[in-house]
Amino acid sequence: MGEMTQNNNEEKLVYAKPSLITDNTMHYCPGCSHGVIHKIVAEAIDELGMTENAVGISPVGCSVLAYDYIDIDWAEAAHGRAPALATAIKRLSPEKLVFTYQGDGDLAAIGTAETIHACNRGENITIIFVNNAIYGMTGGQMAPTTLLGMKTATCPEGRDSSLHGFPFKIADMLNHLPGVRYITRQSVHTPAAVRKAKKAILKAFTYSMENKGTSFVEIVATCNSGWKLSPVAANKWMEEHMFPEYPIGDIKDI
């Protein structure tokens, strides 16, 4: 990524802003994973030639304004309801590529029912699940995926299972549903990880267009503002603490 090569004094372009990323200034904090994830989603849509046929559903949370940044048709859903919107759009317009883009609070707390039932019906949609273990937009509260011992504004002493329950591994839970075709867990903290995550999104979108079931791509991500760490330290913390709880790799691909 970002590597430049030179031949015979002519510069060869090997990297550019994806054509589907708009010129709007992103509101995300410096170091946030959302920018990179938006980029690979935009590239995947473009590379599959789906620009004219794609519909994205943005959530409530930090990525509520995703529609400002990726130049396709979008609907902004009520908190947690994106899979219900996607269900109807895909069933009514089966030729469309329909995907949701949701955070951990949106997908695994308030929208748990919509998530599970869309997956259980095997809706031919892709769910992109950005798991950074915290509510970013509201200022760093406990999420269903917050790690045990992790401090947030609503568990200032650290998450205690006797008070707050356990980190919710919803991707593993969805593994039991026959309607789900593809479940993978990725990250975007290194160039190699970004390439793998993009491949996963390309695969998920391709499966959605083949109408064979739900694809679920979890991206374990950082929220350095919410975690109160520098971007570099947040990446390191994620590797040391998030990955043992949310291991990277395919969970299901049939």
Next chain:
Amino acid sequence: MKEEIRLMKGNEVVAEAAVRAGCDGFFGYPITPQTEIMETLMELKPWETTGMVVLQAESEVASINMLYGGASAGKRVMTSSSSPGVSLMCEGISYLAGAELPCVLVDVMRGGPGLGTIQPSQSDYFQVVKGGGHGDYKLIVLAPASVQEMYDFVELAFELAFKYRTPAVILSDGLIGQMMERVTLREAKPRLTESEIERLYGDWALTGRKNGRKRNIITSVRLDPIAQETFNHHLQEKYRLIEQNEVRFDTYMTDDCDYLMVAYGSSARICRKVVELARNEGIKAGLFRPVTLFPFPSKEIAAVASHCKGVLSVEMSAGQMVEDVRLAVGNDKPVLHYGRMGGAVHSPEEVFTALKEMLVNKN
């Protein structure tokens, strides 16, 4: 599907009307006393004929948000429920209004509050006509008083919803929903094709960013307060336009009446009988039936009430629509409420007794 005359339940004709009105999708959740709507659709299997999608959702929360999705794509989508289910939908209804999405909701009211009863009631007038969800919004509300109107209002609701880009509600009750009557089912209209949707609604619907057009965004979030206020002014202008153009009502023996009853839906049917009982005793009673609850026929009620001695608002509730009747009529004559509650249905005799005791004998 040709025109047919049949004997059918109010709920069943909603299913027939949806298919024949070119509805693209129905998303629902079972709740008494309206479940026959989805059951009838599943028997009709319109996906094999018109291509209409019918889906049983996991909850009313999901089904109203499926409407949000389907309507975003420019499709003609509808759902149906009953009072407790509509409570669950109120968040989604507010979002639909805030995103200016056309869709149709059929509410077959039952007694509340809480789980209440499965018997007919009209105690959700406040919820449906005045709001229910958060924010300054209105819904177009049609109140059928017969099985034929249950049929006719489905197509009318779609027409109005798309004309104004706003959700429209058919506010019925368990009595109309469960009652069987003769009904004329009209010849079916085809569903819109994808290219027709692109031509008609391509300036806002999620049809795919084709032919170099700008991306369409369906959203109800405007973080800048001035932008949100400007949008709210736009919504209010739309509601004023609806008030100017879409008032519908019906009257029965109001030309010479001394005592006016105002009632909608089931109560209007009951009050029609009360008019006859009163006239047989020489009491000049009349009935005003609002067909649209929003827009409310305020001026028209005031005009009729101007030559009356008193007004009785009759609803199966503790008195909800009566507030709008009072606002319409003013304070210079009595505007009172009578109604049974909680699933109990008033008989014509009960209403007639109330009319005499509360108004006629007081004059």
